[in-house]
Amino acid sequence: MLLEIISPEKKIFQGEAKSVVVPAVDGSLGILDNHAPLISTLKKGIVEVSGADKNTFEINGGVVEVMKNKVIILAE
Known part of the structure; x- marks a missing residue:
């Protein structure tokens, strides 16, 4: 699936991910290929991305949208 992590200043990450x-707000949310469409608010914490490499990104909150194997995180 395609993942984009965007902050108000710049695009932090764009690439393929196996899991995110x-x-x-209500706890950790795992996203895999073919996940059902959703929109959720995020709290301060760590975004974990597994793909060719494992990456982590610290965010101060935001919103995640999942649709058609594309994940967009609008991070603060």
């Missing part, structure tokens, strides 16, 4: 774990 985000700090949703």
Whole structure:
């Protein structure tokens, strides 16, 4: 799936991911290929991205949207 992490200043990450774990307001949310469409608010925490490499990104909150194997994180 395609993942984009965007902050108000710049695009932080864009690339393919096998799985993404985000700090949703109600707890951690794992996203895999063919995930059902969703929109959720995020709290301060770590976004974990697994793909060719494992990456982590610290965010101060934001919103995640999942649709048609594309994940967009609008991070603060």
